[in-house]
Amino acid sequence: MKIGIDEMRFATTPYYLSMTDLAHARGEDPNKYLIGIGQEKQAVVPPTQDIVTLGAQAAAKLPADKLKRVRTIIVATESGVDNSKASAMYIKHLLKLDDNIRVIELKEACYAATAGLQFAKGMVTLEPQTYVLVIAADIARYGLNTPGEVTQGAGAVAMLVAANPHVMTIEPGAVSYSQDLMDFWRPLYATEAMVDGKYSTNVYIDFFQHTYQRYLQQTGLSLEDFTALIFHLPFTKMGKKALESLLGDRDDQVAKRLRDQLKAEQVDCRSVGNLYTGSLYLGLMSLIQHGSVAAGDRIGLFSYGSGAEGEFYTGILQPDFHDHVEQLDGPLNARQQVTVAEYEDMFNQQLGMKPEDIEFDLTKDHSRFLLAGQRDHQRQYVDRD
Numbered sequence: 247m248k249i250g251i252d253e254m255r256f257a258t259t260p261y262y263l264s265m266t267d268l269a270h271a272r273g274e275d276p277n278k279y280l281i282g283i284g285q286e287k288q289a290v291v292p293p294t295q296d297i298v299t300l301g302a303q304a305a306a307k308l309p310a311d312k313l314k315r316v317r318t319i320i321v322a323t324e325s326g327v328d329n330s331k332a333s334a335m336y337i338k339h340l341l342k343l344d345d346n347i348r349v350i351e352l353k354e355a356c357y358a359a360t361a362g363l364q365f366a367k368g369m370v371t372l373e374p375q376t377y378v379l380v381i382a383a384d385i386a387r388y389g390l391n392t393p394g395e396v397t398q399g400a401g402a403v404a405m406l407v408a409a410n411p412h413v414m415t416i417e418p419g420a421v422s423y424s425q426d427l428m429d430f431w432r433p434l435y436a437t438e439a440m441v442d443g444k445y446s447t448n449v450y451i452d453f454f455q456h457t458y459q460r461y462l463q464q465t466g467l468s469l470e471d472f473t474a475l476i477f478h479l480p481f482t483k484m485g486k487k488a489l490e491s492l493l494g495d496r497d498d499q500v501a502k503r504l505r506d507q508l509k510a511e512q513v514d515c516r517s518v519g520n521l522y523t524g525s526l527y528l529g530l531m532s533l534i535q536h537g538s539v540a541a542g543d544r545i546g547l548f549s550y551g552s553g554a555e556g557e558f559y560t561g562i563l564q565p566d567f568h569d570h571v572e573q574l575d576g577p578l579n580a581r582q583q584v585t586v587a588e589y590e591d592m593f594n595q596q597l598g599m600k601p602e603d604i605e606f607d608l609t610k611d612h613s614r615f616l617l618a619g620q621r622d623h624q625r626q627y628v629d630r631d
């Protein structure tokens with residue numbers, strides 16, 4: 247039985263910051279951010295958005311008849327809003343889905359959505375008539391004036407996993423690799439990530455090399471068998487570093503094709519920033535929209551989560567894949583640009599770990615789902631529909 251991704255939708259915040267403006271404000275050469283890091287715009291998060299609203303925003307775009315057949319919701323995130331209750335519970339409520347649904351939240355840094363997809367594949371194998379909703383939702387937050395600031399971002403990718411999927415089947419044989427190490431983490435008392443930046447990029451490359459080479463040994467496939475290789479993109483230059491670690495000075499047709507496809511993956515990630523769990527999957531949507539891909543093509547996907555875990559797996563694009571993946575140019579162009587001062591203001595207004603009652607101004611953010619505030623230690627959500 248073929249199982250894989252049947253539909254893909256995306257949501258981000260209504261605001262973005264230009265990385266040229268941020269570079270000027272931080273006294274950096276804009277080309278460091280635009281070329282050296284490879285980011286152009288970054289999603290800015292108002293206090294009225296969190297991973298629940300972003301996840302609901304993305305999932306609400308899925309076809310209603312398919313949403314009704316969902317029997318499990320898996321939310322992958324490292325920006326959870328509660329240490330006990332799964333964000334999937336709030337999202338199920340906001341989407342007005344049936345109560346006869348299993349809900350759960352998964353965590354292993356940016357890797358968790360890939361685990362979610364693999365678990366969902368197992369569930370559909372057992373019950374082929376059901377859909378599993380996998381949502382990758384995160385807010386990447388390093389802090390004002392930190393080296394990681396240019397690699398922030400936010401958004402959610404909602405994916406339906408089903409039998410006979412329309413977008414991409416997930417092939418067997420994924421290679422996972424994990425090691426207990428400290429390249430990036432966030433203790434319970436912190437609202438910003440802690441990171442050993444340079445080390446994290448080296449671990450990422452090592453894990454990519456390890457899982458990719460092992461995958462080739464296991465399957466007997468070679469570089470020529472991939473139409474595209476796509477990567478978790480904490481910032482778009484990271485994907486280039488990983489691909490070049492494989493290609494070296496190769497300049498033949500295969501190398502040229504893989505470089506062009508990576509550029510297609512990077513398009514939307516350049517203008518949203520890091521989505522943590524969702525980055526690889528925003529990259530897949532971007533590849534489908536901007537790359538040279540056709541039904542039957544094999545895509546190699548490298549998923550990475552700090553701490554650290556890597557997985558290399560492959561998928562085959564299905565005949566009408568294009569019609570089941572949201573086109574992102576329109577929504578991304580509709581966002582409003584903010585100044586550095588406005589971004590800093592929103593950064594500091596986040597609910598974060600504040601224990602008190604709070605009500606946010608809902609007049610500025612026109613999104614459907616909003617975080618209205620907190621009352622009696624309970625988050626208050628609003629559906630404008």
Ligand code: CAA
Pocket residue numbers: 275276277278279281282283356393394395396397430441442443444446447450478479480481484520522550551552
């Ligand atoms: N023009 C063009 N390029 C320039 C430039 C200029 N004027 N000035 C500098 N650059 C280049 C540098 O040469 C460098 O390029 P290379 O990496 O190819 O050598 C690049 O810009 C970055 O400059 P620095 O080396 O000075 O980098 P930095 O100290 O500012 O930090 C970072 C960069 C480590 C990525 C930092 O942003 C960071 O810590 N980010 C968060 C951690 C992260 O994303 N890690 C990725 C792996 S972990 C992961 O993937 C999980 C996850 O999502 C977090």
